[in-house]
Amino acid sequence: KQEVTQIPAALSVPEGENLVLNCSFTDSAIYNLQWFRQDPGKGLTSLLLIQSSQREQTSGRLNASLDKSSGRSTLYIAASQPGDSATYLCAVKGETSGSRLTFGEGTQLTVNP
Amino acid sequence: EAQVTQNPRYLITVTGKKLTVTCSQNMNHEYMSWYRQDPGLGLRQIYYSMNVEVTDKGDVPEGYKVSRKEKRNFPLILESPSPNQTSLYFCASSFGTGGILGYTFGSGTRLTVV
DSSP: OOOEEEEOSEEEEETTOOEEEEEEESOOOEEEEEEEEEOTTSOEEEEEEEETTOSEEEETTEEEEEETTTTEEEEEEOSOOGGGOEEEEEEEEESSSTTOOEEOOOEEEEEEO | OOOEEEEOSEEEEOTTOOEEEEEEESSOOSEEEEEEEETTTEEEEEEEEEETTEEEEOSOOTTOEEOOSSSSBOOEEESSOOGGGOEEEEEEEESTTTOTTOOEEOOOEEEEEO
């Protein structure tokens, strides 16, 4: 059974700092991995989708990498801003998990002005 | 704007009173799904639908029903809600049946059953 772990569970940084969020998964047989952002009491906003054949994806100040063989992904946020404060979730679509996404518990990020 | 729309956003109800949470998408996606999010348990899939008239159980289907009569709509029905169904619910959709191009989620419905 696929398990997804995100470390750290919470992170507080000063504005302007570059930071890395980590996601690990136990079964490397995946189709893709998706990073989401969740604001308090709100929905999930898709940030980046990495297919299993890709190594990284970039969008603005965000860069996500995928090392499928080692079961790891990182989300790099450059020059963090207070508006980046949210919970970041990674989700894996496994080859043997049917249609479901397996989510991590998330990293709660606070960027202080 | 391409989106998944859920209604209502917030709902407080009493035990046993039937309710429906609606979900609609405007992207012509074949696949739709419902998840619930609970502290310490993360997001878990309730039901999913590969296409019109095709639905199947996810990981936590007990106490829920769904229907897919039209491609754009996928309502979640709680026929006799109980307090353990208090949760944050999300509807999601994707192109095709495998989610290969990623998933789009709605804004969520916070349900409280008293």
